[in-house]
Amino acid sequence: MVLAELGGSISRALQQMSNATIIDEKVLNDCLNEITRALLQSDVQFKLVRDMQTNIKKIVNLDDLAAGHNKRKIIQQAIFNELCKMLDPGKPSFTPKKAKPSVVMFVGLQGSGKTTTCTKYAYYHQKKGWKPALVCADTFRAGAFDQLKQNATKAKIPFYGSYMESDPVKIAVEGVERFKKESCDLIIVDTSGRHKQEVALFEEMRQVSEATNPDLVIFVMDSSIGQAAFDQAQAFKQSVAVGAVIVTKMDGHAKGGGALSAVAATKSPVIFIGTGEHMDEFEVFDVKPFVSRLLGMGDLSGFMDK
Amino acid sequence: MFQSIAGKANLEKADLEPALKALKDRLMTKNVAEEIAEKLCESVAVSLEGKKLGSFTRISSTAAMEEALVRILTPRRSIDILRDVHVAKEQHKPYVVVFVGVNGVGKSTNLAKVAYWLQQHDINVMMAACDTFRSGAVEQLHPAIVAKEAIQEAARNGSDVVLVDTAGRMQDNEPLMRALSKLIYVNSPDLVLFVGEALVGNDAVDQLSKFNQKLADLSPSASPRLIDGILLTKFDTIDDKVGAALSMVYISGSPVMFVGCGQSYTDLKKLNVKSIVKTLLK
Ligand SMILES: Nc1nc2c(ncn2[C@@H]2O[C@H](COP(=O)(O)OP(=O)(O)OP(=O)(O)O)[C@@H](O)[C@H]2O)c(=O)[nH]1
Numbered sequence: 376m377v378l379a380e381l382g383g384s385i386s387r388a389l390q391q392m393s394n395a396t397i398i399d400e401k402v403l404n405d406c407l408n409e410i411t412r413a414l415l416q417s418d419v420q421f422k423l424v425r426d427m428q429t430n431i432k433k434i435v436n437l438d439d440l441a442a443g444h445n446k447r448k449i450i451q452q453a454i455f456n457e458l459c460k461m462l463d464p465g466k467p468s469f470t471p472k473k474a475k476p477s478v479v480m481f482v483g484l485q486g487s488g489k490t491t492t493c494t495k496y497a498y499y500h501q502k503k504g505w506k507p508a509l510v511c512a513d514t515f516r517a518g519a520f521d522q523l524k525q526n527a528t529k530a531k532i533p534f535y536g537s538y539m540e541s542d543p544v545k546i547a548v549e550g551v552e553r554f555k556k557e558s559c560d561l562i563i564v565d566t567s568g569r570h571k572q573e574v575a576l577f578e579e580m581r582q583v584s585e586a587t588n589p590d591l592v593i594f595v596m597d598s599s600i601g602q603a604a605f606d607q608a609q610a611f612k613q614s615v616a617v618g619a620v621i622v623t624k625m626d627g628h629a630k631g632g633g634a635l636s637a638v639a640a641t642k643s644p645v646i647f648i649g650t651g652e653h654m655d656e657f658e659v660f661d662v663k664p665f666v667s668r669l670l671g672m673g674d675l676s677g678f679m680d681k
Numbered sequence: 682m683f684q685s686i687a688g689k690a691n692l693e694k695a696d697l698e699p700a701l702k703a704l705k706d707r708l709m710t711k712n713v714a715e716e717i718a719e720k721l722c723e724s725v726a727v728s729l730e731g732k733k734l735g736s737f738t739r740i741s742s743t744a745a746m747e748e749a750l751v752r753i754l755t756p757r758r759s760i761d762i763l764r765d766v767h768v769a770k771e772q773h774k775p776y777v778v779v780f781v782g783v784n785g786v787g788k789s790t791n792l793a794k795v796a797y798w799l800q801q802h803d804i805n806v807m808m809a810a811c812d813t814f815r816s817g818a819v820e821q822l823h824p825a826i827v828a829k830e831a832i833q834e835a836a837r838n839g840s841d842v843v844l845v846d847t848a849g850r851m852q853d854n855e856p857l858m859r860a861l862s863k864l865i866y867v868n869s870p871d872l873v874l875f876v877g878e879a880l881v882g883n884d885a886v887d888q889l890s891k892f893n894q895k896l897a898d899l900s901p902s903a904s905p906r907l908i909d910g911i912l913l914t915k916f917d918t919i920d921d922k923v924g925a926a927l928s929m930v931y932i933s934g935s936p937v938m939f940v941g942c943g944q945s946y947t948d949l950k951k952l953n954v955k956s957i958v959k960t961l962l963k
Pocket residue numbers: 483484485486487488489490491492513516519566567568569623624625626627648649650651652784785815849851
């Protein structure tokens with residue numbers, strides 16, 4: 376299971392605390408240190424982890440807890456809530472509706488998996504009876520259009536792109552217009568990989584977004600990304616209205632903690648995860664059952680802050 | 682960083698702990714993998730424990746750490762590609778480099794950069810595309826055979842170097858790792874170059890150790906070839922979070938031979954160990 380190792384470490388830390396006869400400062404600290412370590416090993420941003428630790432300590436405040444209170448339960452709940460807060464920005468992302476045309480734009484760092492994920496996203500919806508279409512607004516990378524074309528052809532999804540035109544804005548606009556006319560209800564725009572240090576690349580992304588006015592911008596990130604995740608995700612959010620995150624390559628060994636950083640940085644939920652190179656290796660992601668499974672506590676929905 | 686312990690005669694482990702924890706935290710914020718940061722701090726502790734404060738104050742804390750980091754980042758075995766290419770040339774065989782790594786890290790792009798760099802040194806380069814998955818590639822062909830034929834062709838037409846591209850693969854993907862071991866076994870390249878991105882976090886450790894482990898375990902050969910060097914990509918995307926370089930070199934003992942720092946064919950540099958160490962300790 377995804378993020379399973381992180382979940383295992385956290386459950387173990389909680390279990391150890393449960394085994395202690397008396398819960399004092401030391402027991403709590405040991406537990407929090409274990410969890411902190413697990414989060415850092417999973418690539419969650421350092422500052423987020425620190426903040427989480429401080430928050431939990433504030434909430435739990437052992438001195439204030441009268442005797443007789445179930446400390447374990449209070450601590451468990453605090454940890455659960457903090458993890459949920461990290462993974463769940465509180466509001467759901469825009470969800471496209473069948474038969475009502477939506478434009479979805481994919482953005483992200485170089486090689487994160489945008490083009491592959493565009494096809495997966497289209498294919499997933501096509502199987503559910505949508506009419507998706509793919510637009511290749513990546514005029515930067517050699518072979519980008521061929522790659523999208525090949526993917527789209529395999530999935531029998533209409534596509535638009537150009538070998539000659541070098542302006543991604545122009546292609547994006549033309550593609551979106553064409554597919555709106557053809558009454559496609561899910562128009563997906565693939566863009567070039569970029570990073571915050573290249574201002575011109577970010578400006579180009581902003582222009583594509585402005586010209587196509589997407590209903591949803593999806594930030595695609597590689598699950599193996601380390602401490603740079605937060606800064607990059609935040610920069611994307613500052614340039615375009617990122618509304619959701621997809622984490623790719625979860626079939627690898629990475630524990631995917633960068634996803635937590637990206638959620639925090641973009642205030643957007645993870646909606647899907649990629650679990651392989653092939654079209655159908657794609658799963659819906661739902662945070663709450665996930666976190667409770669993660670903690671090995673079964674379904675804790677009734678347990679949460681509303 | 683070590684100010685709090687001034688005034689003690691002998692350093693004990695407990696005295697060092699807060700300072701070491703601060704050091705570990707700092708390394709992790711710079712994207713050094715947790716496991717590596719921990720190990721580094723342990724070895725610093727060992728080297729400082731029991732030292733008389735006199736000698737300790739002389740080697741200022743950062744100097745000791747700087748030294749340790751430079752040592753790690755400076756390869757035990759150094760590889761001089763240009764020299765080795767010329768040696769191969771004298772023996773009338775093409776020098777073969779295989780680029781390996783996980784998906785999307787920049788193998789194909791940086792292979793082109795290396796080709797350009799070699800051409801700048803008047804070396805004839807041939808490229809073999811054995812990445813049979815992404816973008817327009819032919820899926821049916823067997824990568825090991827494609828590489829073999831490319832090398833034979835290079836020998837015929839007098840190319841000095843063959844750069845072999847391979848498809849990205851996850852280090853846990855047994856069939857794909859087996860195929861890679863086979864490609865390397867069949868072609869016995871002069872250099873196995875691991876391509877890893879500077880963006881990668883804790884997975885850096887797993888990627889390198891598993892690539893080496895799988896190349897060893899899954900190879901038909903009794904003395905299998907492992908990773909010789911590292912090409913670190915996307916160095917332009919990480920600001921001061923340069924820790925992946927340290928994680929990769931520490932875990933594999935292989936040197937960073939090139940650094941990719943952009944998407945154009947001229948964006949290839951040598952690793953600047955001093956500046957990495959400075960950045961890590963800043
Ligand atoms: N194993 C695995 N590989 C993936 C997954 N998603 C994408 N990939 C691979 O990652 C590599 C890069 O994927 P692309 O979709 O081309 O990435 P991109 O973001 O479009 O890249 P640029 O356009 O160059 O920025 C390819 O080898 C894909 O097959 C995944 O979920 N699992």
